[in-house]
Amino acid sequence: MDADAKDGKDPKETERLRVGAAVRRRRRALDLTLASVAERSGLSVPFLSQIENDRARPSERSLERVADALETTTVRLIAASDAARTVAVVRADQDGPPAVPRARRLVRGRHQLEALEFSGEHDTEGEFQHRNDELMYIADGTVEVEAEGRAYRLGRGDTLFLSGGVRHRWRASGHETRIVVVTVAEHIETPPGPAG
Numbered sequence: 001m002d003a004d005a006k007d008g009k010d011p012k013e014t015e016r017l018r019v020g021a022a023v024r025r026r027r028r029a030l031d032l033t034l035a036s037v038a039e040r041s042g043l044s045v046p047f048l049s050q051i052e053n054d055r056a057r058p059s060e061r062s063l064e065r066v067a068d069a070l071e072t073t074t075v076r077l078i079a080a081s082d083a084a085r086t087v088a089v090v091r092a093d094q095d096g097p098p099a100v101p102r103a104r105r106l107v108r109g110r111h112q113l114e115a116l117e118f119s120g121e122h123d124t125e126g127e128f129q130h131r132n133d134e135l136m137y138i139a140d141g142t143v144e145v146e147a148e149g150r151a152y153r154l155g156r157g158d159t160l161f162l163s164g165g166v167r168h169r170w171r172a173s174g175h176e177t178r179i180v181v182v183t184v185a186e187h188i189e190t191p192p193g194p195a196g
Helices: 011-017 020-029 034-041 045-052 060-069 074-079
Strands: 102-105 113-119 134-147 150-154 159-162 167-184
Touching: 020 045, 020 074, 034 045, 034 060, 045 060, 060 074, 150 159
Parallel strands: none
Antiparallel strands: 102 113, 113 167, 134 150, 134 159, 134 167
């Protein structure tokens, strides 16, 4: 049972308590000061500072005003929040005996990062285009990647970074292949880069 549910607290209220980091990240991504967010939202600078530092619990209406001022939604702010402040270990044998090929989640739950480990032979067959950034690390074996029409052959210890929107596919042959893929979760809205 969830600790908050046990204590009689509404989990949504607990999430709202901890949206501070998400509010601060979004404000900084838009290059706004607390004063400009205060002006846009009609809330005071001290109250906004308390929200960002998780010292104040914004009401639903206040959170909507903050979200509007930051050109986003309350749903996105809550999804981007550090609600759980989680520290979690996923043991190597937690999923039972290894099957080859397999894909194993290295991060459980809904967080800002997603991570998967692929073992054995894999062929994505179709093409991917993720909204956010992705990093591929080759722990063992070799992988052939096609990204934006260009072919790459990666070996043990190599990494490949793909910014959001890059079309790609990959193939791994050999039972010894092990790949770790880390991505910014799809529900996270990242600001556009300098090119727009």
